[in-house]
Amino acid sequence: MITMRSLRLSLRFIIPLVIALTLLAYGVVPLVDKLTLRWSVRDMDIRSRLIANTLHDPLAELLQQGNKTKINSLLLRAIQDERLLALGYCGGDGKLLYRTSTFPESLGCSSAVSQDKATGPLHMLPQGAVHVATYPMDLEGGRSGSLVLVHDMSFVARRSADTRKYVIMFFTLLGIVVSVITVFVAHLSWRGWIDGVRAMLRGEGILRPFSQPAVAPELQPLVGDLRTLLRALDTERRFADDATITWSPDSLRKLLHKQLTGERIIVVSNREPYIHIRKDERIEVHRPASGLVTAVEPVMRACSGTWIAHGSGSADRETVDRYDRAQVPPEHPEYTLRRIWLTKAEESGYYYGFANEGLWPLCHIAHVRPIFRSSDWQQYVAINQRFADAVVKEADSDDPVVLVQDYHFALLPGMIRRSLPKATIITFWHIPWPNPESFGICPWREELLKGMLGSTILGFHTPFHCKNFLETVDRYLETRIEHESSTISRRGTLTMVESYPISIQWPPPWQDTQAPVEQCRADVRKELGLPSNHKIGLGVDRQDYTKGILERFRAVEKLLELHPELVERFTFIQIAAPTRSALDDYQAFEAQVRNLAIHINQRFSSGTWQPICLKAEHHEPEEVNRYYRAADVCMVTSLHDGMNLVAKEFVASRDDEQGVLVLSQFTGAAHELHEALIVNPYHIEQTAEALYRALIMPDLEQRERMLSMRALVRDFNVYRWAGRMLLDAARVRQREKLATRIGGES
Numbered sequence: 202m203i204t205m206r207s208l209r210l211s212l213r214f215i216i217p218l219v220i221a222l223t224l225l226a227y228g229v230v231p232l233v234d235k236l237t238l239r240w241s242v243r244d245m246d247i248r249s250r251l252i253a254n255t256l257h258d259p260l261a262e263l264l265q266q267g268n269k270t271k272i273n274s275l276l277l278r279a280i281q282d283e284r285l286l287a288l289g290y291c292g293g294d295g296k297l298l299y300r301t302s303t304f305p306e307s308l309g310c311s312s313a314v315s316q317d318k319a320t321g322p323l324h325m326l327p328q329g330a331v332h333v334a335t336y337p338m339d340l341e342g343g344r345s346g347s348l349v350l351v352h353d354m355s356f357v358a359r360r361s362a363d364t365r366k367y368v369i370m371f372f373t374l375l376g377i378v379v380s381v382i383t384v385f386v387a388h389l390s391w392r393g394w395i396d397g398v399r400a401m402l403r404g405e406g407i408l409r410p411f412s413q414p415a416v417a418p419e420l421q422p423l424v425g426d427l428r429t430l431l432r433a434l435d436t437e438r439r440f441a442d443d444a445t446i447t448w449s450p451d452s453l454r455k456l457l458h459k460q461l462t463g464e465r466i467i468v469v470s471n472r473e474p475y476i477h478i479r480k481d482e483r484i485e486v487h488r489p490a491s492g493l494v495t496a497v498e499p500v501m502r503a504c505s506g507t508w509i510a511h512g513s514g515s516a517d518r519e520t521v522d523r524y525d526r527a528q529v530p531p532e533h534p535e536y537t538l539r540r541i542w543l544t545k546a547e548e549s550g551y552y553y554g555f556a557n558e559g560l561w562p563l564c565h566i567a568h569v570r571p572i573f574r575s576s577d578w579q580q581y582v583a584i585n586q587r588f589a590d591a592v593v594k595e596a597d598s599d600d601p602v603v604l605v606q607d608y609h610f611a612l613l614p615g616m617i618r619r620s621l622p623k624a625t626i627i628t629f630w631h632i633p634w635p636n637p638e639s640f641g642i643c644p645w646r647e648e649l650l651k652g653m654l655g656s657t658i659l660g661f662h663t664p665f666h667c668k669n670f671l672e673t674v675d676r677y678l679e680t681r682i683e684h685e686s687s688t689i690s691r692r693g694t695l696t697m698v699e700s701y702p703i704s705i706q707w708p709p710p711w712q713d714t715q716a717p718v719e720q721c722r723a724d725v726r727k728e729l730g731l732p733s734n735h736k737i738g739l740g741v742d743r744q745d746y747t748k749g750i751l752e753r754f755r756a757v758e759k760l761l762e763l764h765p766e767l768v769e770r771f772t773f774i775q776i777a778a779p780t781r782s783a784l785d786d787y788q789a790f791e792a793q794v795r796n797l798a799i800h801i802n803q804r805f806s807s808g809t810w811q812p813i814c815l816k817a818e819h820h821e822p823e824e825v826n827r828y829y830r831a832a833d834v835c836m837v838t839s840l841h842d843g844m845n846l847v848a849k850e851f852v853a854s855r856d857d858e859q860g861v862l863v864l865s866q867f868t869g870a871a872h873e874l875h876e877a878l879i880v881n882p883y884h885i886e887q888t889a890e891a892l893y894r895a896l897i898m899p900d901l902e903q904r905e906r907m908l909s910m911r912a913l914v915r916d917f918n919v920y921r922w923a924g925r926m927l928l929d930a931a932r933v934r935q936r937e938k939l940a941t942r943i944g945g946e947s
């Protein structure tokens with residue numbers, strides 16, 4: 202096969218070359234003939250003149266004497282020369298008076314003198330071509346005559362034949378040498394091309410843009426085309442994969458099983474999904490108010506595996522086995538919770554200090570100054586290392602799939618990568634990523650970025666956060682960034698930076714057990730002593746300064762100012778879960794929220810009615826769901842939020858397709874839930890106006906908006922969020938494996 206192929210390749214060069222050289226030789230040979238003849242004639246002219254001059258005087262003397270014998274002898278001697286065929290002497294009357302015996306019969310004096318224009322001194326005689334030259338001889342006594350010299354020209358034909366032979370030999374040799382060189386160079390280039398194209402197909406310089414060797418320069422023009430083609434195919438395939446799957450726990454499980462190592466994954470987060478708390482003699486299980494836990498817990502139940510988290514509950518140690526593991530959910534275990542213990546000092550430095558006084562305000566830009574302390578940083582490094590060690594211990598292969606969650610663990614991906622180089626590390630950053638200038642104030646910015654670039658995939662909620670991250674890396678680290686594929690290369694590790702908007706479980710977990718909306722509405726109003734047609738607004742947040750709770754209250758206040766008809770007919774319920782209360786900023790914020798609620802209530806309350814009902818305590822998710830179903834409007838007014846899952850939970854809870862969502866434009870959710878009433882929470886009047894519009898919105902309009910938002914949350918549920926990341930991770934793994942295989946074979 203290979204010989205046939207190379208023979209064909211060689212012939213492709215040799216045949217045209219042979220044709221070209223033959224044509225050239227065909228043109229060159231007559232030219233050479235002509236030149237040879239011309240040079241020979243010129244030689245003969247010179248020669249003839251020389252002989253004529255030499256013979257002139259002795260011949261003239263013998264002619265005067267009339268000595269025939271001596272004349273003939275002189276002529277005979279002269280023709281001893283091999284080329285000089287014959288000599289003759291013509292008298293003045295044109296008669297041939299003397300001649301050697303070799304003088305051609307057909308050549309008389311007159312024909313010797315006359316010259317044809319085309320042939321010149323050449324005459325074609327029966328015995329062959331001859332050169333005839335005539336020179337006048339002046340004798341004494343006024344007599345005249347001419348000496349005729351006839352040269353044999355047959356040697357010219359011989360010389361032409363020889364020259365032709367050499368020319369043909371020369372061209373044949375030239376053909377062989379040129380063919381050999383051409384075929385040799387062609388084979389080398391062909392091999393280079395094949396290797397280059399093979400490298401491109403392996404993805405070098407295309408899919409793995411930074412790997413060596415780079416694509417050969419002569420193939421560079423193809424790289425762009427191939428890359429565009431592959432990207433288009435990849436996008437199409439990703440879209441097809443995404444869109445054709447009905448995302449559910451089952452599809453996620455199948456995906457893990459088929460495309461990744463197996464069903465077990467390792468999740469790492471600071472917050473644990475189940476907190477055991479001692480209350481007197483009893484142990485209670487709490488599910489924390491955290492967007493992260495809301496999203497990741499159903500994924501974990503679907504996939505099984507191990508979730509490593511900080512054991513922060515007062516009864517956590519009592520509920521683990523000797524390996525610090527507990528099986529959860531407690532009522533129906535589906536996966537393992539591995540708890541990591543922190544001392545008060547460690548928690549204070551790593552969690553309260555570096556993560557929540559430093560990174561949280563740094564990334565949210567909500568007008569709270571980040572605080573960075575070296576002691577906090579040291580704890581952050583140490584705790585990240587402790588979690589990395591736990592990951593290595595929990596991994597049951599050398600290439601586990603690890604899902605690293607959030608800003609508490611920026612260093613973790615790099616640390617895991619060092620111990621498990623083949624691990625697939627998917628890091629998701631649940632909060633916004635600021636612009637490079639803002640991030641740049643962190644004293645350990647390079648270390649954090651390097652740590653994150655240990656990830657295989659780094660996910661953010663929105664493309665805008667991805668762009669900010671790429672620009673930050675570009676500003677502060679020595680890396681190579683391929684913007685087309687959103688990939689960063691650092692010291693041989695590739696990190697794909699992509700947006701994966703987080704979501705919630707669909708269908709909601711309490712779909713089959715929850716009370717009907719009418720009952721929730723009636724119950725909640727009854728509990729608050731409100732009439733059944735009373736309008737209810739709802740806010741559900743951790744008490745965090747990023748959530749815009751103060752702005753929301755001010756909007757309620759403004760609403761009542763502008764629309765006094767709503768006094769005693771509208772109540773705003775704020776569920777505010779206490780959070781990070783050990784920090785001054787949070788304590789101050791809790792006090793501000795409380796005081797503002799008191800102020801507004803004092804201003805507008807009448808009888809038992811108060812416009813704001815502040816419930817500053819932990820509520821279990823089922824309870825929150827009941828409030829969602831009872832409300833007429835839900836307000837999400839974050840000043841800055843990665844996604845905000847309250848918005849999606851509210852939408853998911855409303856299977857009656859009623860209720861209005863007022864949503865801050867500064868949340869990730871606002872990029873998806875376009876049918877919400879989008880507001881700028883800093884603009885109090887605008888927010889109040891949106892709240893009013895929500896309260897008077899006709900049922901039909903509510904239904905249309907709610908239907909569309911529900912379809913989005915259903916289709917883009919949390920299984921799809923996790924599934925897309927896992928699919929991308931699987932593709933990266935496959936690509937790496939394929940590249941290694943092709944690389945090995947070639």
Ligand SMILES: O=P(O)(O)OC[C@H]1O[C@@H](O)[C@H](O)[C@@H](O)[C@@H]1O
Pocket residue numbers: 471472490491492493607631632743780781843
């Ligand atoms: O500090 P806590 O209570 O664990 O809350 C942190 C979590 O709070 C959530 O609101 C954020 O979406 C997460 O990104 C974050 O991890």
